[in-house]
Amino acid sequence: VQTCALPIFSKRKYAYFFSGTLALLGLISIFTRGFDYGVDFTGGRSYVVKFQQNVNTSEIRKEMEDITKFTPVVKTYGSENQVKITSQYQMDAPDSVAERGLYSSLKKFIGKDVTPEQFMKDNVQSTSRVGATISDDIRNSAYKAVFFSLIAIGLYILVRFRKWQYSLGVIVALAHDVLMVMGIFSLLKGIMPFALEIDETFMAAALTVIGYSVNDTVIVFDRIREFLSSRRVDRNDESLINTAINDTLSRTIITSATVFVVVLILFLFGGDALKGFSLALLIGVIVGTYSSICIATPIVVDFSSKKKQNQ
Numbered sequence: 001v002q003t004c005a006l007p008i009f010s011k012r013k014y015a016y017f018f019s020g021t022l023a024l025l026g027l028i029s030i031f032t033r034g035f036d037y038g039v040d041f042t043g044g045r046s047y048v049v050k051f052q053q054n055v056n057t058s059e060i061r062k063e064m065e066d067i068t069k070f071t072p073v074v075k076t077y078g079s080e081n082q083v084k085i086t087s088q089y090q091m092d093a094p095d096s097v098a099e100r101g102l103y104s105s106l107k108k109f110i111g112k113d114v115t116p117e118q119f120m121k122d123n124v125q126s127t128s129r130v131g132a133t134i135s136d137d138i139r140n141s142a143y144k145a146v147f148f149s150l151i152a153i154g155l156y157i158l159v160r161f162r163k164w165q166y167s168l169g170v171i172v173a174l175a176h177d178v179l180m181v182m183g184i185f186s187l188l189k190g191i192m193p194f195a196l197e198i199d200e201t202f203m204a205a206a207l208t209v210i211g212y213s214v215n216d217t218v219i220v221f222d223r224i225r226e227f228l229s230s231r232r233v234d235r236n237d238e239s240l241i242n243t244a245i246n247d248t249l250s251r252t253i254i255t256s257a258t259v260f261v262v263v264l265i266l267f268l269f270g271g272d273a274l275k276g277f278s279l280a281l282l283i284g285v286i287v288g289t290y291s292s293i294c295i296a297t298p299i300v301v302d303f304s305s306k307k308k309q310n311q
Contacts, residue, residue: 006249009241012298019176019295026183033186036073038199039128041142043135044088045098048125054080055109064089067105075195078272082125084195092131099124142203149207150174153214161221165303170217173296177213178206180287181280194275201277209284212259216252217292223248224297241301245293256289 039046057074060083064072072087089105090098102124103116110119130138153174154167161167185196227244263285267278 006246007242008245008293009238009298009301012294012302015290015294015298019291022183023176023179026179026186029183029186033189035182035186035198036189036196038195038197038201039086039130039135040199041135041139042086042088043130044086044091045102046084046086046128047102048077048082048084048127049102049106049123050082050125051109051123052081052111055083057083060085060106060109063108064105068101076193077195091129095127095129098129099127138200142200145203146178146206146210149210153210157214157218157221160218161225163300163304165300166221168303169221169296169299170214172299173217173291174210174213176291176295177209177284177287181206181209181283184283185276185280192275192279194272196276196279202280205277205280205284208281209288212284213288213292216255216288217296220245220248220252220292220297221300224300238301241297245297249293252289252293256285260285 057076061072061074064070064074064085064087068087068089070087070089072085072089075084076082077084085102090101093101099120100116103110103119106119110123114123150171154171157170158164158167182198185198185202188196224241224244227240227247260282263278263281266274267282270278
């Protein structure tokens with residue numbers, strides 16, 4: 001067995017501090033700034049509207065709020081003359097009534113000669129509606145899906161590796177990955193030139209990140225278990241862990257880099273509807289690779305060492 005190239009395990013306290021700091025910042029942002037929730041989670045109507053000229057989202061928001069008495073979420077969608085409007089105004093009204101209400105609240109920006117029928121045909125690019133009860137069900141189901149996926153993966157790791165320390169390492173690492181993605185989305189809310197909404201698409205990205213991260217972590221765990229069980233040479237645990245991690249490091253980096261490039265292409269050329277989804281995956285690939293090496297593995301060894309000391 002060759003001496004490890006990077007002393008990754010011995011620097012684990014720096015990784016703990018780094019991750020803890022980012023997690024704290026993310027939690028502060030989540031509880032203070034919150035998220036931009038999509039129509040899937042809030043309920044309401046969502047429209048993508050294209051105008052003949054460039055428009056100011058703040059002016060549209062104020063105009064619609066003055067007329068409808070509801071505060072809409074208005075964001076630039078692709079180009080400066082196209083916006084995405086989400087509002088709970090007339091959420092339960094018939095489509096024809098809601099469409100006329102949208103037309104009336106935007107009449108200042110679309111011109112006097114445009115009829116409601118022309119507006120819906122030429123200006124409105126897409127529409128969607130989610131009722132309040134359905135949105136509550138979707139939101140609760142999404143959170144449950146993430147929670148139970150962590151529990152299921154933890155049980156799978158327990159059965160596979162026969163030690164609860166491995167399950168703990170995986171659950172902490174995966175929760176770390178999801179928290180990092182959510183924290184960054186909260187921190188970047190209103191800053192990025194595209195929507196960073198928490199909706200069903202984001203939850204799909206979060207579950208994808210969990211799947212990717214656990215696959216990477218299991219490979220590292222397999223190599224660590226192999227090294228620790230064989231002990232072909234007289235070396236301490238820390239040196240063996242470092243060797244095991246470095247032995248999988250090139251494979252991990254190559255795999256992550258390949259996935260990152262593919263998702264980056266999706267982010268750059270996939271259109272505005274996929275920007276938030278692909279950004280979540282980009283962040284997830286980075287933090288998932290980092291956590292499988294610098295968070296999950298050290299937790300396994302640290303808690304295993306504590307168990308030995310207590311025996």
